[in-house]
Amino acid sequence: MYAAATGKAKPVEEEVITEENVYSRPDETIAFFPGQVLKDGYVSTFILLACVVLSYAAPAPLSEPADTATVDYVPRPEWFFFFYEQMLMFFPGYALISFGAVVVPTVFIVLLFAVPWLDRSPQHYNSISRPFASVLGILVLIIVILNMLLAVSRIINFPEA
Amino acid sequence: MIGRMRTQTTEASKFLVDWMEHRTGIVTIMEHFLYEPVPKRGAWLYTLGSAVLFTITLQFLTGILLLFYYVPTTDHAWNSVSYIMTEAYFGQLIRGIHYWSANFLMAVIGLHMGQVFFSGGYKAPRELNWVVGVILLLLVIGLAFTGYLLRWDQDGFWASVVGMKIGSYSPFVGAYTINFLMGGDVAGPGTLSRFFALHVWLLPAAIAPLIGVHLYLLRRHGVFGSEFEYTERLAKLHERQRLEEYADYELDDDDENGRDGGGSRRE
Helix, strand or coil: CCCCCCCCCCCCCCCCCCCCCCCCCCCCCEEHHHHHHHHHHHHHHHHHHHHHHHHHHHHCCHHHHCCCCCCCCCCCCHHHHHHHHHHHCCHHHHHHHHHHHHHHHHHHHHHHHHHHHHHCCCCCCCCCCCHHHHHHHHHHHHHHHHHHHHHHHHHHCCCCC | HHEEEEEEEEHHHHHHHHHHHHHHHHHHHHHHHHCCCCEEHHHHHHHHEEEEEHHHHHHHHHHHHHHCCCCCCCCHHHHHHHHHHCCCCCCCHHHHHHHHHHHHHHHHHHHHHHHHHHCCCCCCCCCCHHHHHHHHHHHHHHHHHHHHHHHCCCHHHHHHHHHHHHCCCCCCCCHHHHHHCCCCCCCCCCHHHHHHHHHHHHHHHHHHHHHHHHHHHHHHHHHCCCCHHHHHHHHHHHHHHHHHHHHHHHHHHHHHHCCCCCCCCCC
């Protein structure tokens, strides 16, 4: 069921390294257990402890019960939707909102699915040796982070809008 | 006496392990899983992926516990959440872990995705694992969206209404999708039932097998953290290529000058 990756069967010394098999085995390996499991365990424990502390230090929020008759309530999305909410601010009005809310994210998601086929050179794993993909990725990151900051500053400056 | 008991215990446990191995092959499977060689230098990078798995597991466990008290009706949803927060044993802790690990989950997914993108981990033969990962991301976003409404407070309710309003602007399919999600013309009891069904049944049922596929593909092709795990092998390859190129160049040079006739000095 679990076929070994190619090149693993041969001893290191006898193997001739070619373009095809250079990435089939890393320089140094450790056994998954205990080396990797231990490190995973450290991170998981840290996250669990952080969750436990935060659930008492900053309890999960619960505002007043939903009232469907309210007309002036200004809801806030959760922080991971901030960039999306902020992006909608750049597409005001009935004509543009469908473009900003649905068309742009859909195109982005389709591109996300297509990433392995848009960047096909097999040997260029390093981000420096494939600058186009890396610059694009950094641009997306900057846009997301700037949008989140804009949303935060908008919420701080105009809590009622 | 103690020595004999120890021998007996050892024999009994050995018998049990052999019995299980003979019938299920469990020992072989465990050895295969646990002693799989993984790249040493990227070990801390891979903790991002396992942290995603861990936080999703926390979501499943605390979600099941929350279901013991939560009531998905418009009359009782908010009251049951409030009961969990104030009265139920460890209710605040369990809802707190559910809430905070969901926040961590979104952050860690972003980091994991960025790590895979910038190290080129999606390249052949791992393309399908990237595709499965993107599907998992969309499912998690769906879970985050549907979970917000369930507490039935002003924040969650109106944020979901706004979210559905935004979704209704989708070309062609918007009206149908939102009608399906709302279960009526306005957000109300039908909406809560549907979000509940999506959040605790449909999306988790979809996400669990896909996590299995994601892990299977990971093991199938091995982890790929970054090029720096292959530095020495790349150096060896480049050295060999350089030598070959040099040998070819010398050969060509000889042919052009008509000396030696080539071939005999091939090394």
